[in-house]
Amino acid sequence: MRTAWRLLALCRPHLPLLLAGIALNVGVVLANVGLLALAGWFITAMALAGQGLAPIEYFAPAAAIRGLALLRTGGRYLERLVTHEATFHLLATLRVWLYRRLEPLAPARLQTHRGGDLLSRLRSDVDSLENFYLRVLAPTVAAVLSGLLLVAFLALYDPPAAVALALGLTIAGLCIPVASERMGRAPGRRAVAVRADLRSDMTDLLRGLGDLTVCGGVEDRAAAIRARGQALTAAQRRQARLGILGGGLSGATATLTLAGALCLMVPALRAATLTGPELAMAAFLVLAAFEAVAPLPAAFQALGETLAAARRIFALVDAAPAVTEPRQGAPLPSRFDIAIRGLRLRYAETAPWALDGLDLDVPEGGRLGIVGASGAGKTSLFNVLLRFWDYQAGNVTIGGVPLRDLDGDTARGLYSVVAQHTHLFNASIRDNLRIARPEASPAELHAALRRAHLADTVAAFDDDLDTMVGENGARLSGGQARRLAIARAFLRDAPILLLDEPTEGLDADSEQAVLDGLRALMVGRTTVLITHRRAALRDMDAVISLSAGKACSAPPDWALR
Template identity: 60%
Template sequence: MKDLRRLLGLLSTNWHWQALGILLGIIVVLTNVGLLALSGWFIAAMGLAGLGLLHLEYFLPAAAIRALAIIRTVGRYLERLTTHEATFRLLSDLRVWFYQHLEPLAPARLQMHRSGDLLSRIRADIDSLDNFYLRVLAPSIVAPVCALLMVVFLAYFSMGAALADLLGLLIVGLALPVLAFRLARRPGQAAVAQRGALRADIADTIRGFEELRVFGALDRQTAQHEAGYEALIGHERQQARVEAASGGLGLFVVQATMLMALICAIPLATAKLLSGPDIAMVTLFVLASFDAVSGLPNAYRALGETLAAARRIFEIVDTAPAVQEPVREAPPPVRFDIAFRDVGLRYAPHAPWALDGVTLAVPAGTSVGIVGPTGSGKTSLANLLLRFWDWEKGDVQIGGMPIRQLSGETVRGFCAVIAQQTHLFNTSIRENLHLAKPDATDAEMQAALRQAGIWDEVQAMPDGLETMVGEVGTQLSGGQARRIAIARAFLKDAPILVLDEPTEGLDALSERIVLDALAALMRGRTTLLITHRSQALRNVDRVLRMENGRVYEG
């Protein structure tokens, strides 16, 4: 219920389009009912007039039928246009809203989510919210308004037919939707969760194809996916049963209501209170009146899925970022020395200290190499400096300014990062460089690539700067990818460098080339170099050792 209320709150931004869509929906339903009923009356009346049993002035009803047909057609078109406009605006607002909440959570709060699952939330879960306005909310307003007007109109001709219609409309428009919602809610929730898990599994499998083939585990993995799909089909089958049953029942109620209305109306005709054409009109009016409610059982059947999708989105949106931004940002520092003062960090409230009273200083323009066994806390230093995590004790400063007083964006604006896993996007070298400086000219890019020692190789590639680097840079060698990342850092021209295992995974020759490029990059910049490799330390001014979250001199 809370999620439903929240979902309604999210709709408020586009209420003009939504209200217009609902108004047009009401007009379309009423003209459709009017058209069918009047046509029925007219055909019956014409038949009687043909037999000479009735004198019929046919001009007015014929004109009314034509007018209703035009209004219905144009109205239906405009209604589709506005409701879809409202829905797509809503979806795009929701995506922006979700992304705005997602971005501050990276990387700390997103590490427990699988990337395939996040993609599923951004795309499929938000998409499934289109069901809410289009099929649930708008028809839920259109239906009672139209039902009320139609029943009042019918009561003028036959109270019995009006009551029968009211009962039928209540069954199809209220009882069946509630029942369908209840029965399909659990399988709907399960289907949404299962689809998310499957997408994440498949994304994982595609990423790990190489390993799966090497270990001969592809068949096992495929069998697991098949089992997952079987489970999904099971949930979908349950929902399909509810859909089929509510559809069949709905149809039965429509026919039964028509019969009831006819039974109520015939005695009125015998008593000469209604004419023959009136009977045809009343009967067809009852049939057409279900146009207002016929979509509701299936819409409410799908509502369980929609709410489950909304829950998955709210889960992310409600996560508090790991780092709180300052209410008012302090002026940016003008010096770029780095200082950690007695810093204590734990990744969870009762976890062991990952950093346990770390104090270190890197004077501006100098470099410090950090070595130490795995898990000793080296990368954690970088995580704090980049404002990806917050710490519990002590302080981290840049140029004497506590970085907590600066926004994460400002702090990261001062830093360039090169890590073992520095991400290259699956696009051209040019676009990857643009990331660091969107307005970089070709000459600037060329200079940066030259400084990174890779210009000659890029120039020799058939497509030069337009060369596509492939998924995470797989079309390049490890050393080339690293040097493109270095060129990117040259372009950014940030005063602080964070190098986290920048030569990891490279052979001796590539390492030497990358280290030469890094030496040029480090000149004049405050540098924190985290490494296991002794070669990498040749360029630094000072070496510190980390052990169990503490820092020791060389």
């Protein structure tokens, strides 16, 4: 229930549009019921008038029938238009809300989730929430309102029949949907979980297809995906069966209610308190009234899947950020030296210390090289500087300003980062460069490429800056991708440069080209370099080695190559 209330709270910004859709839904139901009821009355009255048993005024009911038919058709169109428009607005709001809640969690709180699972929550789970308004909330509220109005109207003619209608609508609109929801809860949760795993498996398969092909693991992966697909089909088949069962029970309830109402109206007909045309009108009204509750069994059955998707989303966004932002961020420092004293960091209370009493200084414009074995704490140091993770003890200052006094965006704005694994979007070179500075002109983009020693390479492409780099920069070599990251750093023009294995995995020529670009980039900037390559360390003012989260004055020979 708490999940449903949270979803309702997210609907609040679009409340007028949501209410308009519900009002149109009620209007359409009433127009349809009124059309059938009036038609039944009119046909019966005309038959009696034809036998001379009762007079009839022809024009008013005939015009009303035409009007209700037009109202039903036009109202249905507007209802579909408004409810779907409201749903699209709601989904757009949910996606923006979810992204804004996820951003403070990245990367610390998201690193335990598979990329495909996060994509599934952002896309598939949010899409599943469209059922909440379109298939659950709007039809349920409309059914309650229209049902009450129809029962009240029928009570004016025959109260016992109105009671029978109220009972039938309660069974078809409450008991059967609630039972469908309870029976559909488990397969709905199963479908959401399996669908998320299936998307994650497909994402992993596509990303690792080359390696899997080489290792002969494609068939095993494909078999696992087929098994998940069969599990998803089984859950969906069970949901479909429940939907058929709910629809059948609702139809049976409508038939029994009609039979009961007719039996209850016979005494009134014999007592002449109810006329023949009114009996026909009431019978058609009872039968048509179940249109209001007909969608509810399937809707409540889908509610289990919808709430399961919502819980997955809320479980993600309810995680506490790894870094607490200051209430009021400090202003930017006026200088850009880095001082670290007694820094201690671990990623969990029971985990070993990744940084254990680290002390280091980098003067403004200075260059510090850091080496060390895997797990020595090098990446953890960058995680602290970038405000991705908070530290448990010690002090870090930038230009004399405590790092914790700077909000995350301000702190990250001080850095340009060139890493071994540079993420390039499947977009053009121009778009990937403008991530660093969206307003950069073509001339500034070309200037950055020249300084990164990449201008000639880009000029050789047929589309120049509009060349698509492919998924994760697949159309560029490793060295070209690193130099594109260097060009980004030139455009960003931040005062502090963080280099994380920028030449790792490159051949000698590519390494030299990247180092040439980095030498130009480091001029006048405070630089911290993580590397195992001797060539990259030649431009450093000082080199330290990290071991078990502590700094040593000189790197051991085994750390370099």
